[in-house]
Amino acid sequence: MNEKMNIDFSQVPDARGHFGPYGGRFVSETLIYALDELERIYRSLKDDPEFQAQFDYDLAHYVGRPSPLYFAERWTRETGGARLFLKREDLNHTGAHKINNTIGQALLAKHTGKRRVIAETGAGQHGVATATVAARLGLECHIFMGEEDVHRQSLNVYRMKLLGATVIPVTSGSKTLKDAMNEAMRDWVTNVDDTFYIIGTCAGPHPYPELVRNFQSVIGREARQQSLAQAGQLPDALVACVGGGSNAIGLFHPFLEDESVAMYGVEAGGFGLATGKHAAPLNDGIPGVLHGNRTYLMEDENGQIIETHSISAGLDYPGVGPEHAWLKDIGRVNYVTIDDDEAMDAFRRLTKVEGIMPALESSHAVAYAEKLARQMDPEQMIVVNLSGRGDKDILTVAEIDGITL
Amino acid sequence: MNRINKRFETLRQQGRKALIPYLVLGDPARDVTLPVMHAMVKSGADIIELGVPFSDPTAEGPVIQKAHERALLNGSSLRDALALVAQFRETDPDTPVLLMGYANPIERMGYETFIAAAVSAGVDGVLTVDLPPEEAEEFNQHLGKAGIENIFLLAPTSSNDRQKMVTGMAGGFIYYVSLKGVTGAGNLDVASVKQHVDHIRSLTDLPVCVGFGIKDGASARSVAELSDGAVVGSVLVNRMAGLAEAGESDPAAYASAVSELITEMRNALDN
Numbered sequence A: 001m002n003e004k005m006n007i008d009f010s011q012v013p014d015a016r017g018h019f020g021p022y023g024g025r026f027v028s029e030t031l032i033y034a035l036d037e038l039e040r041i042y043r044s045l046k047d048d049p050e051f052q053a054q055f056d057y058d059l060a061h062y063v064g065r066p067s068p069l070y071f072a073e074r075w076t077r078e079t080g081g082a083r084l085f086l087k088r089e090d091l092n093h094t095g096a097h098k099i100n101n102t103i104g105q106a107l108l109a110k111h112t113g114k115r116r117v118i119a120e121t122g123a124g125q126h127g128v129a130t131a132t133v134a135a136r137l138g139l140e141c142h143i144f145m146g147e148e149d150v151h152r153q154s155l156n157v158y159r160m161k162l163l164g165a166t167v168i169p170v171t172s173g174s175k176t177l178k179d180a181m182n183e184a185m186r187d188w189v190t191n192v193d194d195t196f197y198i199i200g201t202c203a204g205p206h207p208y209p210e211l212v213r214n215f216q217s218v219i220g221r222e223a224r225q226q227s228l229a230q231a232g233q234l235p236d237a238l239v240a241c242v243g244g245g246s247n248a249i250g251l252f253h254p255f256l257e258d259e260s261v262a263m264y265g266v267e268a269g270g271f272g273l274a275t276g277k278h279a280a281p282l283n284d285g286i287p288g289v290l291h292g293n294r295t296y297l298m299e300d301e302n303g304q305i306i307e308t309h310s311i312s313a314g315l316d317y318p319g320v321g322p323e324h325a326w327l328k329d330i331g332r333v334n335y336v337t338i339d340d341d342e343a344m345d346a347f348r349r350l351t352k353v354e355g356i357m358p359a360l361e362s363s364h365a366v367a368y369a370e371k372l373a374r375q376m377d378p379e380q381m382i383v384v385n386l387s388g389r390g391d392k393d394i395l396t397v398a399e400i401d402g403i404t405l
Numbered sequence B: 001m002n003r004i005n006k007r008f009e010t011l012r013q014q015g016r017k018a019l020i021p022y023l024v025l026g027d028p029a030r031d032v033t034l035p036v037m038h039a040m041v042k043s044g045a046d047i048i049e050l051g052v053p054f055s056d057p058t059a060e061g062p063v064i065q066k067a068h069e070r071a072l073l074n075g076s077s078l079r080d081a082l083a084l085v086a087q088f089r090e091t092d093p094d095t096p097v098l099l100m101g102y103a104n105p106i107e108r109m110g111y112e113t114f115i116a117a118a119v120s121a122g123v124d125g126v127l128t129v130d131l132p133p134e135e136a137e138e139f140n141q142h143l144g145k146a147g148i149e150n151i152f153l154l155a156p157t158s159s160n161d162r163q164k165m166v167t168g169m170a171g172g173f174i175y176y177v178s179l180k181g182v183t184g185a186g187n188l189d190v191a192s193v194k195q196h197v198d199h200i201r202s203l204t205d206l207p208v209c210v211g212f213g214i215k216d217g218a219s220a221r222s223v224a225e226l227s228d229g230a231v232v233g234s235v236l237v238n239r240m241a242g243l244a245e246a247g248e249s250d251p252a253a254y255a256s257a258v259s260e261l262i263t264e265m266r267n268a269l270d271n
């Protein structure tokens, strides 16, 4: 129980998936039954030792967990200030945290007996992670991806195809992640009998935000133990980037009741908050309803969702997981922004001083951690979630450098 | 009495079925919607379902998605929908109008502001696709006080318990979604529709109308025979899209094209 806040974080969400006023289940009638079924299966398996053992086994032997908590000594020295540790989700199989969740949801899919899985993807990391588990389990796999992102992330598109998935470019609306999610929901409504929808972040209708959080919480549980074992203390601050918010909630959740641990979720500032061209609903949005949940959204005065911008496809989303909306309102987590240029600078710096190339998404967290470290004392400690590796972004970076590969 | 209930009572007395056409506000242009609505009434529509454009219409197939996109391009909004209904009421005080759309534009306006405006415009019902009963309690209370019917969907996947809950909360009529899928899908299964509609009718006295997958007079008739009426959307929207693509700008052309389709369906339902 958190003394000051007097909140038992393990009791959130409530039975209908509400995090305070956020979350819930805002979907058309046809999908309610599928969500009820998913919830039933998840509840029956969540505390089942056999299911947990299978999940743990897959994370250890297939994903390669635990991921290291790495003390970035040179980066710390160059930055000046608090000690900087990286939680190395980039070392997971497929190169990002997304696989933690797809392993969990694929196990649920197996229990439903459904032979077809679908997913939406932005950067392509979740698409790759879904195609990967589908290949391993022999499931038919369809990935919806905005046409815009298909171009931005061509390497990942090809990876998915090699893995046997069908990639469906989405041409409606703004042709990015939100539209891919719309199209996945339409497919699900149509093929609800034989299809399992593997949502890639802690958003969507209940019970997705809760179960994605729980699958991703392995990040924070490990980081907590590793901090105690390696540094003899809990971190003073946690930093993670926030697209939908799954890597962030995975790191934060096991620490929510540790009052001494400050938390920073970093949204994509794009061209800068003042320009309106960004993807920072928690910093510059308003509560509304999209994709099955109530949360902060980027929208116009008529309630139409507006186009977002970020250099990183994985953060380019107008909504955010409902638990983050709630954590913002109650003041437990600070939500800040890093713009495109700052993220690019951080990408180059971490690559040069540590030999670790972060994903452009993760580079937002890296950039903010530098600012934060400088305001803190050298004996203090920051854990940064390095949610993914930057290989997928090489073409984007080369283009910025004016180089054709 | 609310116009929707009055209309169903009249239809029942006459032994006729309801024909409920759908169009999207502002599709393809702002000056088209009002004349098309009047033409729909003239050619035999009983209730008009006016779609409110939304950027992320997740329950719609490609045909209606594109209609939303066309309408958004000319800036059509919920505010405009309310203004349009008020205009429609100037010359048609009787035909029920129901707004069909998504939760976010209503949330943005605020429930109370929206409902007050809807009452003064002469809106009779609201169908909010992504606001199922579990999330609609507060909205429902406000609507109830204002005398606006909240139309709920039931689907082939709705459990018996849900059917009971929804019929208990719903007003106006029950909108039975004939198939698993989005609007404009083609897999209408009449036997399955009959089974579900019969069951819903055993739970409620509200009229039950069937939508999704109705393409012409014959399919409208086949579902209306089992229920209290048919909702028709994508075929009408598609006809209008054809004109839009051909560059037609005269609202009268849209009105007459839609009239032709409605007349065919009206005849199929009545004869």
Ligand SMILES: Cc1ncc(COP(=O)(O)O)c(C=O)c1O
Residues within 6 Å of the ligand: A096, A097, A122, A123, A124, A125, A126, A200, A201, A202, A241, A242, A243, A244, A245, A246, A247, A248, A313, A314, A315, A359, A361, A362, A387, A388, A389
């Ligand atoms: C490496 C990486 N980090 C972060 C994200 C953002 O997602 P989330 O906020 O759910 O962690 C993505 C999404 O594609 C990603 O690929």
